[in-house]
Structure formats: structure tokens, C-alpha cells
Amino acid sequence: MKPAAKLAGSRRVAAVARPARVNSVRVQATAAGEFKMMRSGVKEASEESLLTPRFYTTDFEEMEPEKISGPARKIFIEFLERSCTAEFSGFLLYKELGRRLKSINPVVAEIFTLMSRDEARHAGFLNKAMSDFNLALDLGFLTKNRKYTFFKPKFIFYATYLSEKIGYWRYIRHGDFFTAILKAQPQFVNDWQSKLWSRFFCLSVYITMYLNDHQRDAFYSSLGLNTTQFNQHVIIETNNSTARIFPEVPDVEHPDFFKRMDELVALNNKVIALGSSGLPAPLVALARAPLIERMVAGVAQLFFMTPLRTGSVDLEPELKAQVVY
Numbered sequence: 001m002k003p004a005a006k007l008a009g010s011r012r013v014a015a016v017a018r019p020a021r022v023n024s025v026r027v028q029a030t031a032a033g034e035f036k037m038m039r040s041g042v043k044e045a046s047e048e049s050l051l052t053p054r055f056y057t058t059d060f061e062e063m064e065p066e067k068i069s070g071p072a073r074k075i076f077i078e079f080l081e082r083s084c085t086a087e088f089s090g091f092l093l094y095k096e097l098g099r100r101l102k103s104i105n106p107v108v109a110e111i112f113t114l115m116s117r118d119e120a121r122h123a124g125f126l127n128k129a130m131s132d133f134n135l136a137l138d139l140g141f142l143t144k145n146r147k148y149t150f151f152k153p154k155f156i157f158y159a160t161y162l163s164e165k166i167g168y169w170r171y172i173r174h175g176d177f178f179t180a181i182l183k184a185q186p187q188f189v190n191d192w193q194s195k196l197w198s199r200f201f202c203l204s205v206y207i208t209m210y211l212n213d214h215q216r217d218a219f220y221s222s223l224g225l226n227t228t229q230f231n232q233h234v235i236i237e238t239n240n241s242t243a244r245i246f247p248e249v250p251d252v253e254h255p256d257f258f259k260r261m262d263e264l265v266a267l268n269n270k271v272i273a274l275g276s277s278g279l280p281a282p283l284v285a286l287a288r289a290p291l292i293e294r295m296v297a298g299v300a301q302l303f304f305m306t307p308l309r310t311g312s313v314d315l316e317p318e319l320k321a322q323v324v325y
Contacts, residue, residue: 075219077133084126086163088139091119093160108181154188157181158201161245166205166238182245189247189311198246199307206235206252207264207299214265215272232258243310251308260298267295 036044068076098113123139130136151159161178182189189198210231213220220227239252251257271291274284 071218072222073133075216075222077130077135079216079219080126080130081137084123084130084137084139085142087119087123087126088137088142090160090163091116091123092143093156094119155197155201157185157188158197159205162201162205162238162242165241166209166234179245189245194246195248195307198242198248199250199303202239202242202246202250203299203302206238206250207261207302210235210261211265211268215268228262243308245311247309247311248307249310250302251305254305257302257305260302264295264298267291267298271295 038044094112094116098109098111098116101109101112127137127139157178161182164178188194213227213231217227220230235252239249243249271288274287274291277284279287
């Protein structure tokens with residue numbers, strides 16, 4: 001990645017400029033007499049006012065995990081497990097990318113290494129949260145025994161970019177780095193194949209999230225969220241962000257888009273209900289077949305809806321984006 005490679009030189013310059021940093025520290029030290037000191041080198045805390053940061057406490061007993069019981073408890077633990085596994089998956093991928101790219105492009109390698117550190121911290125936090133329920137995941141065991149899915153680099157960028165972007169609107173973080181990667185590799189987003197892959201990955205991520213979250217409506221309801229409204233907001237905002245780099249994206253604000261998504265939710269619920277109906281497996285498979293056929297047709301309808309031609313302005317200067325930001 002040529003743009004990133006140029007940054008390597010700036011790092012070397014910064015290393016030479018360190019003496020100036022020492023001088024600035026000395027200037028600050030001479031100004032220390034302006035402050036009231038508790039003792040040598042230790043400043044007194046500023047007086048409290050309306051705007052100074054505060055220390056907080058709360059009713060910790062009210063937040064005890066025992067307060068979460070019944071179905072909500074099970075759903076919340078499943079949410080922690082899925083989130084922890086997803087974050088740990090990102091840690092493994094980014095760590096390996098950082099290691100493999102170190103000799104090729106040290107700047108990009110360092111960024112991936114820093115992001116892997118973030119992902120590990122997130123996974124650790126979520127695993128620690130599970131310990132409040134006297135449960136934990138053996139992440140080391142998962143590393144060695146979980147099946148690894150192979151994606152070509154182009155598809156890794158697509159999938160992780162969308163994963164981080166949709167995570168941004170759900171939680172906030174790393175998607176902008178993948179924007180930089182895709183802009184530095186315009187061959188990934190400037191041909192007709194990229195248009196199809198962009199729409200495919202967008203729909204794959206949106207549909208997967210929409211169906212999964214509606215299966216767990218009780219969890220979002222327990223948080224005071226409307227599952228449908230929350231998911232639609234996340235998808236619309238993710239799509240607006242994605243439109244700045246992908247050459248084509250689904251028109252998620254078309255009146256038919258979420259109508260068809262809701263139809264998929266209804267069909268998916270029927271498929272799931274058949275699985276727990278107690279019918280013999282052959283009858284379940286027979287009953288599911290027309291439902292799955294309708295779901296496939298629904299996904300195809302979403303894919304072949306007229307997309308929005310979008311893309312990065314600096315990649316296609318002649319193109320006026322159809323999305324209003």
C-alpha cells in the first residue's frame with residue numbers, strides 16, 4: 001500500500017526530533033511554581049466546580065447479575081458469548097496480519113497490531129463480564145480447536161470493513177481504518193465485479209444481523225430498545241457510511257427494502273418454529289423447503305433492487321453520489 005509506505009519516513013523524522021520534546025518538558029517544569037503543590041512534584045487537585053470531572057458511585061446491588069433472571073439471563077449470556085467470540089476472532093486475524101506484514105509494510109502492520117490489542121481487550125472485558133454469571137469461555141481452546149474459514153484478502157477487507165462499520169453504529173470503533181485500506185487499494189472498489197460484491201456483502205451483513213436480532217427480540221426489549229427500529233437505524237447509518245467507499249450499495253431507504261426484510265423475519269420465524277415442533281425430521285425438512293425457497297427468492301429480490309451508485313469522491317470525481325449525508 002503505497003500511501004501507507006510513505007508514512008514510514010515520517011516516523012523516522014519524528015525519532016530525530018525527540019530533543020525538542022525534552023526542551024518542552026523543561027519549560028513546563030519551570031512553570032510548575034504557578035500551581036499549589038501538595039509536595040515536590042505533586043500538584044494539588046483543582047477545586048471542584050460544575051465542570052470539573054467527578055468521581056461517581058451507584059447502587060451496585062441493583063446491578064448484580066442475580067437481578068437478571070429467567071429467559072433474559074440466558075439471552076444476555078448468549079449475547080456476551082457471541083460478542084466475546086467475535087472480538088476474539090478479530091484479535092486473531094489482526095494479530096496474524098500484523099505479524100505477516102511486519103517486513104513488507106511496517107506501518108500498516110503496526111496499525112493491525114494495535115487493533116489486535118483493542119480486540120483482545122474487548123474480548124477480555126466481555127469474558128470477564130461472563131464471570132459475573134460464574135461462566136467463562138476458554139479462548140485458548142477456541143484458538144486451537146475452532147475451524148478457520150479462508151477468505152481471499154479482497155473479501156477479508158469487504159467482510160471486516162462491514163463488520164467494523166456495522167459495529168461502529170452498534171458500539172463504535174475500527175471501521176475507518178478499513179476505509180483507508182480500501183481507498184489505498186482502489187482496484188478493490190472500481191470495477192463491475194466490485195459493484196456486485198459490495199451489494200452482496202452489504203446484504204449478507206444486513207440480513208444476517210436483522211434475522212439474528214429479531215430472534216433475540218426479548219434481549220433488546222429488556223434494554224428498552226425496539227428491535228426493528230434499532231436494526232433499521234443501524235443499517236441505514238451503516239449504509240450511509242459504506243456508500244462513501246463502496247461503488248454500489250443497496251437502497252435501504254426504498255419503501256420496499258425493509259418490507260421485504262420483515263417478510264424474511266416472518267419466514268425465518270416459521271422455519272425456526274418447525275425445528276422445535278417435534279415432527280419427524282423428514283417432515284420438518286419437507287415443510288421447511290417452500291419457506292426456504294421463499295426466503296431465497298426474497299433475498300434475490302433485495303439483491304436485484306435498483307442499487308445506489310455511490311463510491312468515494314476522490315476515486316470517481318465525475319460521479320455525483322445519490323446519497324445525501
